[in-house]
Amino acid sequence: MIRYYKTIENKLEKLNSFEEGCWINLVEPNQSEINEIANLLNIDIDSIKSALDEEERSRIDVEDNHTLILIDIPVDESDDKSSHYTTIPLGIILLENALLTVCTAQTKILNDFIVGHVKEFYTYKKTRFILQILHKNATYYLHYLRRINKMTTIIEKEIYNSMKNKQLIQLLELEKSLVYFSTSLKANELVLNKMIRTSSIKKYSEDEDLLEDVLVENRQAVEMATIYGDILSRIMDAFSAIISNNQNGVMQFLTSVTLITTIPTIISGFFGMNVGGIPYANDVNGFWIVMLITTLICLVITFFMSRNKLL
Numbered sequence: 001m002i003r004y005y006k007t008i009e010n011k012l013e014k015l016n017s018f019e020e021g022c023w024i025n026l027v028e029p030n031q032s033e034i035n036e037i038a039n040l041l042n043i044d045i046d047s048i049k050s051a052l053d054e055e056e057r058s059r060i061d062v063e064d065n066h067t068l069i070l071i072d073i074p075v076d077e078s079d080d081k082s083s084h085y086t087t088i089p090l091g092i093i094l095l096e097n098a099l100l101t102v103c104t105a106q107t108k109i110l111n112d113f114i115v116g117h118v119k120e121f122y123t124y125k126k127t128r129f130i131l132q133i134l135h136k137n138a139t140y141y142l143h144y145l146r147r148i149n150k151m152t153t154i155i156e157k158e159i160y161n162s163m164k165n166k167q168l169i170q171l172l173e174l175e176k177s178l179v180y181f182s183t184s185l186k187a188n189e190l191v192l193n194k195m196i197r198t199s200s201i202k203k204y205s206e207d208e209d210l211l212e213d214v215l216v217e218n219r220q221a222v223e224m225a226t227i228y229g230d231i232l233s234r235i236m237d238a239f240s241a242i243i244s245n246n247q248n249g250v251m252q253f254l255t256s257v258t259l260i261t262t263i264p265t266i267i268s269g270f271f272g273m274n275v276g277g278i279p280y281a282n283d284v285n286g287f288w289i290v291m292l293i294t295t296l297i298c299l300v301i302t303f304f305m306s307r308n309k310l311l
Helices: 031-041 045-050 108-114 126-159 166-197 205-271 286-307
Strands: 002-008 011-015 022-027 059-062 066-076 085-095 098-103
Touching: 002 031, 022 031, 022 108, 031 045, 031 098, 045 066, 045 085, 059 166, 066 126, 066 166, 085 126, 085 166, 098 126, 108 126, 126 166, 126 205, 166 205, 205 286
Parallel strands: 022 098
Antiparallel strands: 002 011, 002 022, 059 066, 066 085, 085 098
């Protein structure tokens, strides 16, 4: 899907075709759309396809007529059963007369620009546009990291009395998400540092505060992802031990009950032997006497086991 946008009289307008100073948003493109944009902008097809490869690393490539910036952006893939986050590449191609963004899916980051949630956004201010995308990207990372931390706290409360694997599986999904985030954020930080040194991307004094905000937000996201990852790893180790301890308690209880219920079986076995000399064999109250003895023995054993915390 190809969409053209341009700031006209301080308002973002959708265009029907390419114009100087416009923003081209390429989302989930097919091969014909890729060829169309490559021919229109006179850029290498591989530059566009790089942003469509989910295994592509974050980087900056400077070509003769354009600069390719590849970053990883966060995506929420949560459903009703579990919370899961991952990252996908976003390509930003800076040209002399336009700016092209390429992604494999619709993203909330770019959608915020389209619906007008970003202040002081102008398609012709391409350097600022790039910084605003990077700032919005770091903001979403922070938002999802706080959500992961909140989910971890909720699961932590549920798991104390749980002996099931459901909560541990949820924690494993969150830990996997944090690994994706941490790796992507560190790669994005390298891209930011290289972008500062890249001469093909013009720097303007009025954008210095925005650039500093981007660096601070991304660094904060890296630190949060690292801290939350360490905490989550320790929580999983602790809760694995808790679940194992709970299961051991249940097994101990069942073993104790089995031991106590074995006593009546043993006594009834002795008194049920078909031989002479069985005590109380000819007593009319023999059955109740045996039952009383059995009950007393069970009660005594139960008392001692409870006293020694074996039951």
